[in-house]
Amino acid sequence: MRSRNTRRGVAFAAALASTGLILAGCASSDSGGGEAVSGTWPGEGKAECKDLSQLADFGDLSDKSISVYTSIVAPEDQPHIDSWKLFTTCTGATPEYEGSKEFEAQLQVRVQAGNPPDIAYVPQPGLLQTLVGTGKVVEAPSQVSDNADKWFGEDWKSYGSVDGTFYAAPLGANVKSFVWYSPKMFADNGWDIPQTWDDMLALSDKIAASGMKPWCAGIESGEATGWPATDWLEDVLLRSAGPDVYDQWVSHEIPFNDSAVATALDDVGGILKNDKYVNGGIGDVSSIATTAFQDGGLPILKGDCAMHRQASFYAANWPEGTDVSENGDVFAFYLPPMGDEFGNPVLGGGEFVAAFSDRPEVQAFQTYLSTDVWANEKAKASPAGGWVSANKGLDINNLASPIDKLSGEILQDPDAVFRFDGSDMMPGEVGAGSFWKEMTDWITGGSTKDALDNIESSWPS
Amino acid sequence: MTTTNPDLGALETDAPGPEPVSTSAHRALTSPWASIAAVVIAVLWTIPTLGLFITSFRPESDITSSGWWKIFTNPSFTMSNYDQVLHGSDTKLTTYFVNSIVITLPAVIIPISIATLAAYAFVWMKFPGRDLLFVAIFALQIVPIQVTLIPLLKLYVHPPLNLMPLAGPDAPGGGFYTLWLSHTIFALPLAIYLLHNFMSQIPGELIESARVDGAGHVQIFTRIMLPLMAPAIAAFGILQFLWVWNDLLVAITFGSPTTFPLTARLAELSGTRGNDWFLLSAGAFVSLVIPLIVFLSLQRYFVRGLLAGSVKG
Numbered sequence: 001m002r003s004r005n006t007r008r009g010v011a012f013a014a015a016l017a018s019t020g021l022i023l024a025g026c027a028s029s030d031s032g033g034g035e036a037v038s039g040t041w042p043g044e045g046k047a048e049c050k051d052l053s054q055l056a057d058f059g060d061l062s063d064k065s066i067s068v069y070t071s072i073v074a075p076e077d078q079p080h081i082d083s084w085k086l087f088t089t090c091t092g093a094t095p096e097y098e099g100s101k102e103f104e105a106q107l108q109v110r111v112q113a114g115n116p117p118d119i120a121y122v123p124q125p126g127l128l129q130t131l132v133g134t135g136k137v138v139e140a141p142s143q144v145s146d147n148a149d150k151w152f153g154e155d156w157k158s159y160g161s162v163d164g165t166f167y168a169a170p171l172g173a174n175v176k177s178f179v180w181y182s183p184k185m186f187a188d189n190g191w192d193i194p195q196t197w198d199d200m201l202a203l204s205d206k207i208a209a210s211g212m213k214p215w216c217a218g219i220e221s222g223e224a225t226g227w228p229a230t231d232w233l234e235d236v237l238l239r240s241a242g243p244d245v246y247d248q249w250v251s252h253e254i255p256f257n258d259s260a261v262a263t264a265l266d267d268v269g270g271i272l273k274n275d276k277y278v279n280g281g282i283g284d285v286s287s288i289a290t291t292a293f294q295d296g297g298l299p300i301l302k303g304d305c306a307m308h309r310q311a312s313f314y315a316a317n318w319p320e321g322t323d324v325s326e327n328g329d330v331f332a333f334y335l336p337p338m339g340d341e342f343g344n345p346v347l348g349g350g351e352f353v354a355a356f357s358d359r360p361e362v363q364a365f366q367t368y369l370s371t372d373v374w375a376n377e378k379a380k381a382s383p384a385g386g387w388v389s390a391n392k393g394l395d396i397n398n399l400a401s402p403i404d405k406l407s408g409e410i411l412q413d414p415d416a417v418f419r420f421d422g423s424d425m426m427p428g429e430v431g432a433g434s435f436w437k438e439m440t441d442w443i444t445g446g447s448t449k450d451a452l453d454n455i456e457s458s459w460p461s
Numbered sequence: 462m463t464t465t466n467p468d469l470g471a472l473e474t475d476a477p478g479p480e481p482v483s484t485s486a487h488r489a490l491t492s493p494w495a496s497i498a499a500v501v502i503a504v505l506w507t508i509p510t511l512g513l514f515i516t517s518f519r520p521e522s523d524i525t526s527s528g529w530w531k532i533f534t535n536p537s538f539t540m541s542n543y544d545q546v547l548h549g550s551d552t553k554l555t556t557y558f559v560n561s562i563v564i565t566l567p568a569v570i571i572p573i574s575i576a577t578l579a580a581y582a583f584v585w586m587k588f589p590g591r592d593l594l595f596v597a598i599f600a601l602q603i604v605p606i607q608v609t610l611i612p613l614l615k616l617y618v619h620p621p622l623n624l625m626p627l628a629g630p631d632a633p634g635g636g637f638y639t640l641w642l643s644h645t646i647f648a649l650p651l652a653i654y655l656l657h658n659f660m661s662q663i664p665g666e667l668i669e670s671a672r673v674d675g676a677g678h679v680q681i682f683t684r685i686m687l688p689l690m691a692p693a694i695a696a697f698g699i700l701q702f703l704w705v706w707n708d709l710l711v712a713i714t715f716g717s718p719t720t721f722p723l724t725a726r727l728a729e730l731s732g733t734r735g736n737d738w739f740l741l742s743a744g745a746f747v748s749l750v751i752p753l754i755v756f757l758s759l760q761r762y763f764v765r766g767l768l769a770g771s772v773k774g
Contacts, residue, residue, distance in 0.1 A: 071733065072733050073729040073732065073733050074549070074729060074732075075549065075732070076732070076733050096718070097718075098717075098718045099729065099733075100713060100725075100728075100729065101728055101729050101731075101733070102713055102728070106713060106714065109610055109611055109614065109714055110614070112611050112615075113610075113611050113614035113615045113617075113618055114614075114615055114618045114619055115614060115617075115618040115628055221735070222735075292735075292738075294525075294734075294735055294736050294738065295525055295526075298525060298526065302526075313734055316732070316734065316736045317734075317736045319521050319522045319525065320521060
């Protein structure tokens with residue numbers, strides 16, 4: 001019996017060892033990146049590639065592929081894929097698209113597990129900082145840095161930098177300082193688009209007097225419930241206290257519950273917590289907290305509500321067949337400033353291209369995405385609209401939808417003072433936690449002071 | 462769930478008169494009140510599903526503006542939701558369907574094969590440390606799947622001893638190995654535990670007489686155990702099938718776009734900012750079809766298998 005067991009043990013060990021050897025034999029020897037540039041680029045002599053001469057630096061990249069991971073899913077993914085065709089023509093390399101709604105969580109899992117994509121479209125500067133903190137993000141090559149200087153404002157470049165090092169070039173953008181309204185309704189009633197904050201309040205009173213609740217809103221968004229209200233506060237703070245105070249507030253140089261912020265939140269409350277103003281076509285003030293943000297502006301179509309403050313991307317929420325244009329069923333106007341002091345503040349967001357590899361094809365792709373050529377290709381590849389970029393080389397006429405054109409004009413306006421969505425830049429505990437939660441409590445009856453004090457105390461030290 | 466159950470034996474002897482327990486239980490359950498209660502519960506339970514089903518046929522503007530019960534006063538139906546779910550993406554839904562099947566079948570068969578063998582060993586073979594090992598496997602059930610994601614993925618990407626990486630850019634087999642392996646790993650503790658309990662109820666005399674007749678472990682296992690275990694194997698098979706079919710976390714963590722199952726497509730159905738959420742009801746019913754067929758065709762095993770380990774045979 002003894003000897004039989006031993007024999008079995010030996011056989012088992014031998015089987016295990018041989019399996020291991022076979023598997024080890026299969027292991028590919030990792031080349032590890034940083035390969036030398038070779039060959040001439042396939043774009044040489046092609047007319048459509050002449051504006052992309054920067055890509056010649058990376059040589060022949062035929063049969064190489066680049067994995068791209070984004071938070072943008074179907075149907076918005078196809079325009080992205082289409083806009084890369086020129087890159088493949090000029091370099092030979094093929095980017096592989098992968099979009100996921102679990103992007104933020106999954107990207108961190110993949111990075112920590114050592115399986116990052118080559119390129120990720122990071123939608124928040126705060127997340128970019130976290131990723132850079134893992135040490136896996138590769139610094140942008142000089143070509144990308146040059147392009148960012150040339151085509152984007154200094155503010156945009158700084159959002160793609162961490163501690164003074166430039167990592168990620170801006171990609172797309174969206175404008176959040178919009179108020180959606182119905183041009184037809186406004187024309188029928190003889191209402192004008194307000195040019196100042198006071199005009200807007202006067203118009204709200206006028207509409208309220210006619211028996212209609214002028215504003216509608218919804219801040220429910222699953223686990224992110226409350227974020228539309230944070231945008232309200234940021235937009236108003238940018239107007240009442242100016243961009244400098246806003247920057248200090250975002251970077252926590254002044255406390256979260258500073259008196260300027262309290263004033264701004266009270267101004268928001270003047271609209272969102274005013275029984276006479278909200279919640280058109282939906283219910284009372286507290287219904288804001290339970291209405292999905294996707295549905296918050298829909299009463300405008302039924303004529304139950306006149307105005308809805310939401311970003312440019314809300315355009316996709318109107319049911320199919322809605323005419324979104326200057327004289328159509330719905331359109332948006334720029335949320336007016338409170339005074340002349342601070343110019344035209346614009347609150348917005350956008351994505352940034354972070355790379356986890358320095359292989360030539362990855363760097364070539366980063367370069368391509370930072371050019372004006374790509375921005376125009378993307379605009380042409382998006383016939384349904386819903387995309388705009390802060391790239392100064394983007395020709396507004398290439399944008400498909402009227403709302404994108406308006407966004408593009410606002411982003412390229414030299415008087416515009418652009419600021420990135422503050423909650424996306426604050427630490428996660430605040431920007432994706434207490435800020436959302438306390439704003440929801442505030443809508444449902446909490447006081448301004450309690451809300452701001454609670455967020456301040458949750459700021460990580 | 463223990464191998465011997467003295468309480469139950471005591472209950473049986475306490476039953477009044479010569480009437481068997483099953484008859485009295487049968488009578489108690491067929492009282493009109495019980496029937497009414499059952500019907501009420503069934504109706505309440507089904508209403509949300511019915512609402513979802515009706516919603517899946519309503520036009521977008523109706524779904525976003527009013528509840529499904531408005532269908533009775535204002536009926537309007539459309540197939541466009543199903544059309545968008547089935548044909549709305551650049552990747553055909555059939556690809557995801559095939560992926561789901563390719564992931565699910567091995568992820569059900571592999572753990573069942575290993576678990577029946579392991580259960581047999583734990584019940585009928587004597588080796589040192591058997592109980593300790595069994596308790597260790599049982600204890601593994603309490604490890605939440607989430608804490609294993611990153612370490613496991615690390616192992617797949619950079620395996621020790623220069624083994625072949627199973628995940629990452631050069632994943633073999635399109636990356637399906639990691640999914641099969643992960644599902645097997647996560648399923649085994651419960652599978653072994655369930656099948657062990659079932660198997661230990663098979664009377665030892667049966668095994669002994671087979672031994673006397675000259676049967677070895679292999680013959681006992683294939684000729685006696687497997688046929689007797691069929692209900693338990695089928696029951697666990699359904700459980701594991703439903704779990705793997707409905708899984709999203711494992712699929713998107715360890716898989717790649719080429720291996721994504723139906724659930725991954727469903728999760729993205731509502732669009733980047735959730736503006737197409739009206740499609741979800743139609744999507745839910747599309748993904749429901751296969752599990753429903755599996756469940757209905759195997760449900761008698763499921764009911765029988767649920768009792769596995771509860772009553773002494």
